[in-house]
Amino acid sequence: MIDDDPWVRETLVQMTARLGLDAHGVVPDERVFDQLRDLTPDLVVLDLSLGRSDAVQVLNHLALQNFSGLVLLVSGIDPQTLDNVRAMGARRGLRMMSPLRKPVRSADLARVLSEATEPEAGGLAVLDAQPTRRVNVAHALAQGWLELWYQPKICVPTGKVVGAEALIRMRHPELGIIPPVSFVPASGSTAYEDMTQFVIETASRHHRDLPIFAQGVKFSINASIALMQKSTFVDMIRDAWPNPFAHPGLIIEVTEDEVVSDILAAHEVATQLKLHNVELSIDDFGSGYSSFSRFRELPFAELKLDRSFVTGAGSDLRKRAVCRAASALAHSFHVRSVAEGVESAEDLAVIRDCQFDEAQGYYFARPVPFDAFRTSLVDAFNRPGSGDLKRHPA
Numbered sequence: 003m004i005d006d007d008p009w010v011r012e013t014l015v016q017m018t019a020r021l022g023l024d025a026h027g028v029v030p031d032e033r034v035f036d037q038l039r040d041l042t043p044d045l046v047v048l049d050l051s052l053g054r055s056d057a058v059q060v061l062n063h064l065a066l067q068n069f070s071g072l073v074l075l076v077s078g079i080d081p082q083t084l085d086n087v088r089a090m091g092a093r094r095g096l097r098m099m100s101p102l103r104k105p106v107r108s109a110d111l112a113r114v115l116s117e118a119t120e121p122e123a124g125g126l127a128v129l130d131a132q133p134t135r136r137v138n139v140a141h142a143l144a145q146g147w148l149e150l151w152y153q154p155k156i157c158v159p160t161g162k163v164v165g166a167e168a169l170i171r172m173r174h175p176e177l178g179i180i181p182p183v184s185f186v187p188a189s190g191s192t193a194y195e196d197m198t199q200f201v202i203e204t205a206s207r208h209h210r211d212l213p214i215f216a217q218g219v220k221f222s223i224n225a226s227i228a229l230m231q232k233s234t235f236v237d238m239i240r241d242a243w244p245n246p247f248a249h250p251g252l253i254i255e256v257t258e259d260e261v262v263s264d265i266l267a268a269h270e271v272a273t274q275l276k277l278h279n280v281e282l283s284i285d286d287f288g289s290g291y292s293s294f295s296r297f298r299e300l301p302f303a304e305l306k307l308d309r310s311f312v313t314g315a316g317s318d319l320r321k322r323a324v325c326r327a328a329s330a331l332a333h334s335f336h337v338r339s340v341a342e343g344v345e346s347a348e349d350l351a352v353i354r355d356c357q358f359d360e361a362q363g364y365y366f367a368r369p370v371p372f373d374a375f376r377t378s379l380v381d382a383f384n385r386p387g388s389g390d391l392k393r394h395p396a
Contacts, residue, residue, distance in 0.1 A: 004028045004046065004060065005076070006053040009320060010104070014047060014076070016310035016343065017108050021115055022181025030055050035063050043071055045115075050077040050087060057087055065094035072097050074114065078104035108286050108308070109259040115183065137172060137185045139193045143200060147172050150204045152375040155222070155340065155362045158354055163379060165220040165253070167362065168205045169369050170197070189226035198225055199238050206242035208372045209251050216379050222253040222283060227260045230271045239278055246279035253304065255285040265300065272301045283340070288324060305332035309343025312363070316348025322356070329356040 003018070003025060005011040011027040018025035028037050030052035038046070046064065050057045057075065064073065073096050075088055084101045091098040102110055142148055148170060155165035172180040187193040205221045212219060229235055243252055254275060261268045261284055272282040281303035288308045307328045315321040325341065332339035341353040344363030353361055367378065 004030050004034065004052065005049040006030050006051070007049075010049070012314065013310040014106065014111070016308075016313060017106070017111050018047075018115065020108070020309065021112055022183045023115065030060075034060070038063075039067070045072045045074060047074045047076055050075065050079050050083070058090060061087070061091045061094060061096060065091075065096055069096060072099055074099045075101035076104060076106055077101070107259050109257060112183070137174060137177075137180065139185055139187050139197050142172055142174075142185065143196060147174060148197070148200055149173055149371060150201060150208065151369040151371055152208075152221075153362055153369040154367050154375070154378075155220075155360050156366050158341075158350075158358050158361050163216075163219060163382065164360060165222060166375060167222045167224075167255070167369075168201060168208075170201055171369075189228050194226070195229055195232070195234065198223075198229055198235075202238045203242045205252070208376075211372075212376065213380060213383070215383055217251070219379070220251045220253055220281075222255050224255045224285070227256055227264060227267055227271060230254070230256070230275075231267055236274060236278065239275075239280060243278075243280075250279050252279075253281045253283050255283040255306065257286045258284055258288070258308075259286070261300070269300055276301055287328060302335075302337060304338045304340055305335070306340040306342055307358075309363070312341045312343040312349055312353065313345050314349070315352040316346060322352055325352055325356045325358070329353075329358050332359075333357070 003011050003014045005014065005027075006029070008027075008029075011029075015025045015027045026041055026043070028034055028041070030049075034055070046060075046069075048057050048060055052060070057077075061073070073091055075084055075091075075098070077084055081103070084103070088098045088101055099114060102114060137147075139148075149172070150168045151171050152166040152168055154163045155167065156162070157164045170182055170186070172185055174180050187197065201223050205223055209219075209221055225235070239246075239252065246252065256268065268282075275282055282301070283304035283306055284300075284302055285306045286308045287305050288311050305328065307325065311321050311324040311328070315325050329339040329341075338359045339357075340360040340362065341349075341356075341358045342362045344350050344353060344361045344365045346365055349363070350361065350365060370378070
C-alpha cells in the first residue's frame with residue numbers, strides 16, 4: 003500500500019488484512035524502491051499523488067524491474083486521469099487492474115481482491131502462504147471441509163465474554179486452512195445461500211453445546227442484505243433456532259456499505275428479524291463514509307466500529323476522535339457500541355475511555371475452532387473473576 007497519507011495507508015492495510023491477505027504500508031520516501039524490492043509483493047496498491055513523487059515514477063521503476071505482480075491505482079483524482087495513468091502502466095508491460103476511486107469502500111476492495119485471486123485471471127501468487135485457488139463451496143460442503151471458528155466479544159467494563167463472531171473457514175485436505183477470500187461465492191448465488199445455511203445451522207448447534215453458564219453468550223454471523231430479503235433466510239433461522247425467545251443468542255452482521263446501498267430493504271429485514279428475537283448489527287461502521295442520519299430510523303441493536311479506526315488508536319489522535327464519536331453516536335441511538343480490531347493495551351484503554359460497551363480483537367483472542375473456544379470459556383469460568391477474559395490469546 004503506497005500512499006503519502008498515513009491515515010489512508012493504514013485504512014487500506016486494515017481493510018486488506020481483514021480479507022485474509024498480508025498487507026504492508028509503504029511510505030513514498032527515498033526508500034520506497036528498496037522496500038518494494040525487499041517485500042517482493044504480489045500486488046501494489048498505488049496512490050497517484052505521492053507528495054514529492056508520483057505514481058508514474060513508481061510505475062517506471064516497476065517496469066524496469068520487470069515486476070510481474072498486479073498494480074491497483076487508488077485515487078480521488080478525476081476518472082480520466084486515473085484511466086490515463088493506468089494506460090501508461092499497461093504500455094510499460096505492467097498488469098494494471100481497474101482503478102478504484104477514493105474514498106475506497108471495503109466492499110469494492112473485497113471485490114477487486116477477490117477477482118485478483120482468480121487463477122484464470124492470472125491472479126495473486128500467494129494467499130496466506132498457500133497456493134492461490136478458488137475452491138468450489140458446493141464441493142467443500144459435500145466433503146465436510148467447512149468449519150466455524152469463533153472470536154470472543156468482550157464486555158469492556160467487566161472483561162467478561164458476552165459473545166463471539168462466527169467466522170467461516172475451510173480445512174482443505176491439501177492446502178490446509180483457507181481464509182474466506184479464497185472461497186466465499188457471490189452473495190446472490192445459490193452457493194452463498196447454501197453456505198449461509200450451513201453457518202446458521204452450525205452456529206445453532208454450537209450454541210446449544212455451550213456450557214450452561216455461557217448460554218447468555220450471543221453468536222454473530224455475517225450475511226448479505228440480498229440473501230436476507232429472501233423468505234428462505236428467515237426459514238433457515240426458524241428451523242435452526244426453533245425457540246429464539248427461550249434460546250436467544252443470534253446477531254446478524256451486515257456491512258455498512260450494504261445497509262447504505264438499500265436502507266429501505268435493511269429496515270424491512272431488521273424489522274422482520276426482530277420478530278424472531280434476532281438482532282441486526284451494522285458491521286465495518288465508518289468504512290463506507292455514510293451519513294449518520296441515514297441510520298436514524300433503522301431498528302438495529304449494535305454499531306460495530308471498523309477495525310481501521312481502532313487498531314493503533316492509542317497513538318493516533320484522529321482515530322481516538324472517531325472512536326469517541328462512534329461510541330457517542332451508538333449510545334444516542336440507544337444501541338450497543340462495539341470496537342473491533344483491539345490489538346494492544348493502548349487500544350483497549352482508548353475504547354474504555356470512549357465508553358464502548360463491547361470489544362473484539364487479537365489482544366483478547368484470535369479466532370479458534372469451536373472446541374477451543376468452548377474450552378477457553380470453561381477455563382475462564384474456573385479462574386478467579388468467573389469468566390474474565392481480559393487477555394487470553396489463543
